[in-house]
Amino acid sequence: MLINHPLLGPRDAQEFTYLGDASLLNRPDGMAGGAAQAFHDYLYLRDNPTGEHRELWYHEQGDRSWLIVTRNVSTHEILKVELASDVALSQGAKP
């Protein structure tokens, strides 16, 4: 698979390590009520869908950036690649 890195262009997927579902960006608030349950769900449960899947890849053998790759897990076709930092900022994270 080739991952079209937003800064570096097409890179071999072998340069990356894989973390999993991009929902892992949305870490629950540890101080909120029901945090134990929220962290269990965050850490251990997955939607694991067929078809389109947004997932986190880390460019370990490259520029060490985290990417959010939208990929069709039924065909391995890569549909969209974004910098995870851009997505986090657009979701209201503080830089």
Added chain:
Amino acid sequence: MKYSAARILWEGLTGHKGWKPVWRDPAPRPHYDIVIIGGGGHGLATAHYLAKVYGQRKIAVLEKGWIGGGNVGRNTTIIRSNYLLDGNEPFYEFSLKLWEGLEQDLNYNAMVSQRGIMNLIHSDAQRDAFRRRGNAMILNGADAELLTTEQVRNEAPFLNFENARFPIKGALMQRRGGTVRHDAVAWGFARSADSHGVDIIQNCEVTGFKIENGRVKGVETSRGFIGAGKVGVAVAGNSSKVMAMAGMRLPIESHVLQAFVSEGLKPIIPGVITFGAGHFYVSQSDKGGLVFGGDIDGYNSYAQRGNSPVVEDVAEGGMALMPIIGRARLLRMWGGIMDMSMDGSPFIDRTHIEGLYFNGGWSYGGFKATPASGHAFAHLLATDTPHDTAKAYRLDRFQSGAMIDEKGAGAQPNLH
């Protein structure tokens, strides 16, 4: 129809005209006591043990394709019980014991071949770890032997013992491990289940559950609604997809694992050899093909095919371990979809929905577990209590902290 030598002789003399299809092709009835979703190895084994051991009647197995067309036909056929942890080892040893009596139980030749499995050792630390594992196996009634380099050389002289990075310093041997003809496992369980009155319904895809007041009432299928007292789901690879129809999220990711078969060769490999350090394992089938594989590709996939970097990695592992493999031509390669669970261990448990039971999360170790998985799942379905050897396979174990992490890799499914 019982199989026997006399029967084969008789059929040989009478033109083989007496053989009949070994399972029926029934239309679904409107209601069953127990419906099992998934006509793979585990589902069919569950039906067999439910009918034969637990005396249940009115059972159906629903399969979206044809039986034996899923992962039970896509694995590398290895059986073993070389686990370390208390939650796992008694279960897999129970499974190995069931394998040993399977052909008599089913009256079906599954070609159970106990030629031994060797896990190679390359360092002192690894020897210590394998010694500990071997002791855990013996404590649970399994067999284990620590082999010296010379003993490994006697078993498999063709290995590269002087590899600069991973010289072979011995092995953990389980002589009762080996291989089984995987298709015959599906067919044997199907034939036995059918002969005990189980309806095996193929080309019948489940499209939804009927759940009322927290209790499952049946399943919607491509062949209409089928009512059920209890529903057992055994669809590893697609577990998340099926359980999502019941509104459940699982501690599972689906990953692809590739496997390879070479052209048929004369007997060369005595049993199963695993080269954990190089991510490679190999055995030889009864037809002579070298059956081998390595790691999962490492990303979510439902594609039933992998990518070339893992092919290269497996080939490199093979060449590092046994350079003679370079002379063999590859015949086939394929991928299977694994339920990779968060700790690499399976689930056989009730769900929060009354009457709905789940069996899955087998990671890449489902085939060897087939008989015990069926037995334990049948026990759970019939008695509503977990089988003695499967008590640890709870769905809530991540909440209670009782996870079974053989590899110590944490909640990272692609590392197990």
